[in-house]
Amino acid sequence: MSAIEKLLLGLRFIGFANGLRTLSFSLQRDWLEWRYGEEPKRADPLWPGDLQECRAIPGGGKFHFQNAELELFFLAPDLVRVTWQPGELPPPYALAGQAWPAVESEFHDTGMVRSVSSEQLEVFVAEDGGLRFLDGSGKVLRTESPPQRQGASWVHRSSLLPQEGIFGLGERTTGLDLHGGRYRVWNMDPDGNYGPGTDPIYLNIPAYLSLKPEGGYFIFYENGHDGEFDFGSVADRIGSTQETAGTETERTQQSKVTFKGGALRYYFIPGGPRHALERFGELVGRAPLPPRWALGFHQSRWGYRTAEDIREVVAGFEQHELPLSAIHLDIDYMVGFRVFTVDEERFPDLPGLVADLARKGVKVVTILDPGVKRDRNYEIYKQGREKDMFCKLPSGGVFHGPVWPGNCAFPDFTDPQVRAWWGEQYDILLDAGVAGIWHDMNEPAVFTAWGMNRLPLAVRHALDGAEGDHGDAHNFYGLLMNRAGYEALRAARPEQRPWLLSRSGWAGLQRYAWNWTGDTETSWAALHMTIGTVLNLGLSGIPYSGPDIGGFSGSPDAELFTRWFQLATFMPFFRNHSAVGTARREPWTFGQPTLDITRKYLNLRRRLLPYLYTLAWEANRWGYPLIRPLFWRHPRETSLWAVDDAFTLGDALLVAPVLEQGARTRSLALPSGYWYDFWGETVYQGPGEVELSAPLERIPLLVRQGAVLPLEERDGLHLHIYPPVEGGGGGALYSDRGEGYGPGRLDEFDLVLAGNALELVWRKQGEYPFPYPQVELHLHGLQAESIWLDGSELTMEIDPLRLERFERVRFEFKARH
Secondary structure, eight states, X not given: OOHHXXXXXXXXXHOHHHHHHHHHHHHHHHHHHHHHOOOOOOOOOBOOOSEEEEEEETTEEEEEESSOEEEEEEEETTEEEEXXXXXXXXXXTTSOOOOOOOOOOEEEEOSSOEEEEOSSEEEEEOTTSXXXXXXXXXXXXXXXXXXXXXXXXXXXXXXXXXTOEEEEEESOSSOSOOTTOEEEEOOOOOSSOBOTTOOSOSOEEEEEEEEETTEEEEEEEOOOSOEEEEEEEEEXXXXXXXXXXTOOOSEEEEEEEEESSSOEEEEEEESOHHHHHHHHHHHHOOOOOOOGGGGSEEEOOTTOOSHHHHHHHHHHHHHTTOOOOEEEEOGGGSBTTBTTOOOTTTSTTHHHHHHHHHHTTOEEXXXXXXXXXXXXXXXXXXXXXXXXXXXBOTTSSBOOEEETTEEEEOBOTTSHHHHHHHHHTTHHHHTTTOOEEEEOSTTTOOOOSSSOSSOOTTOEEOGGGTXXXXXXXXXXXXXXXXXXXXXXXXXXXXTSOOOEEESOOOTTGGXXXXXXXXXXXXXXXXXXXXXXXXXXXXXXXXXXXXXXXXXXXXXXXXHHHXXXXXXXXXXXXXXXXXXXXXXXXXXXXXXXXXHHHHHHHHHHHHHTHHHHHHHHHHHHHHOOOSEEOTTSSOTTOGGGTTOOSOEEETTTEEEOOOOSTTOSEEEEEEEEEEEXXXXXXXEEEEEEEEEEXXXXXXXXXXXXXXXXXXXXXXXXXEEEEOOOSSSOEEEEEEESOSSTTOXXXXXXXXXXXXXXXXXEEEEEEESSOOOOSOEEEEEOSOOOSEEEETTEEOOSOOSSEEESOOSEEEEEXXXXX
16 A cells, blocks of 8 residues: 555544644654654673672572673473563563462582573573573473673574474464564554554564474563564574583574563473463463353444444344344444543433343443543543543653544553543443443554654653653553453452453453454455464464454455455454445345355354353463464474464364455365364365365364364254264363353263274263253264163164263264274
């Protein structure tokens, strides 16, 4: 898109008056940064220098170098915190705050070799500050050069194997494997719709998973400053000074991490994706169990301007028999886009509208931005000025910048008093019965005519007493806005689970909110990009995300909409949303066959809710993402590392979306094992390439051998059994009332293959009563010759098998060929 096209698109969205404000603000921002910004001092690179002394501390060791201090501290036997100073330590916004039990560690100093170790991990420290990380078996996982200090910045290099896979860093647009790329970690609205290759965008997390043929590790940099990760875009030589740390001096690639300020603090976890996400979830917290309705289908559009518009859309879903869980109100419901207001002309009875929709089973979600309109007759702005709640200029005055309402003040969410005050304002929406809150523009973004659309770096923040400028606080802003909202909803409605949706955030966002991937362009390339984006978010600790179906900014044709809808059916967050000025996108607007196809997938999503809810329970308990890369269970299958055109939903389902216009078949890199076709009875064997049929009405969908897949039907729970070709298998079902904090239950269904018999064993735990009147069993791929129920043979043919309760079902069949 050309600069002129971008300007015209921006003016179409924000209007001429805001365009003038934007021009004025951009000049003011540049002046502020010239007036208060510090010229970067020319500083020579400074390495730690020679090691002066070292000593053991409980749980680790301290090392004093000529120009730096190093602390190694074990939080767990497989989790070590590394801190290099000078530089301010980060505010602990990302951390879950739990107390870690003391770890038994050993400190070794032989004069030539120094290390700190636990039973699972050892870190060697070289004389010049190079580090080497080994697992419990003595295998080298990571080798680091001495970090480099340049002014206030840190530069951190480590060796990078040519075949190493790199995943994570939050929201990326360049595919699944990040090796060979350079990425900025700075939350940013990409100034309109974005597509593949745009960097950075809204949600950056300085954490990544490294996979190598011989093993892997996970690393999280607890530093909120503007930074950059370069994963081998150039080859370099690790200097011979590393020989004391056991580093090879042959030419190799390097990763290079740079932060513009703060201490260099990071956490190292050895192991593959499952273990890494479990331990990382312990460190930064895991997502709470959502209300069950949030896993359904959400309809939204910027341009539903009145209550009548909302009623008509919901009526359309009813008329066309399309399941609908929630509808979202964008900025049009407010008075002149003023947050915490409702336009009573266009929405004369919001509580009545919410109540009417609730009776139809449809929840209402309302949007909020952080910008508070500069208007002395506007109560929220008046309160914020009087109580000193807004971000300030260095001069002490309140900072204002242009957003949708015009010039706005911005709450300083790094101040706990501001978070509490902001949380009090949600009552106007909660009292109306609104079920969820949607946080937008919280990078935070402002309108600019040129340059980055952020607050000036000179703007001041409290940082929970530490004080600093916007460079210190920027990446934390969205996280802390969500913290304020979550804590407000939790306090106001303690019997309900808060549900928040956010465009921006940082490490730990999952404790407070879900995410969506923002303003994507409408294109086949953006459809493909979505898979890698959401997978990398999941590998960064964010289990709930999804795209605007069809892209935000354009008008997809029926085929692109259909293929995007099919993919989104299996994403954690399932929403249809689009920009004002684009063609309407409710499913019926495309006519046939699109309407029938979307109905089919909406009903499939409804049927999958027991499975999805169980995956949500897993995310809460272990930190696993709901959708997973194909290498999740096969991290040593290097051929899967770069596969970003397919994914698994949990461990049972493999989803292979169609990503090319006109395609009616597609090839798939299949992981090891046997896979059943969900739509038929064909069984495929991996690893290897397979060709799958994909007519317009069908997304290729496979089920792992050994899975027990729970599907909810109108007459109860149906368990679909996909017999293992070898070994065992099973599945689980988590249930509770779908809301609040009462008891739950876990039902586990184990499959045991013994000769020519397959046994299904039902194990139960928990106080919540089983929520289904009966269970119906569907056996795929095999025809049972006899069936035994709790030790007694069934003498009559029953197909399908409907049972109220059982302990053990045994299927006997002929030998396979």
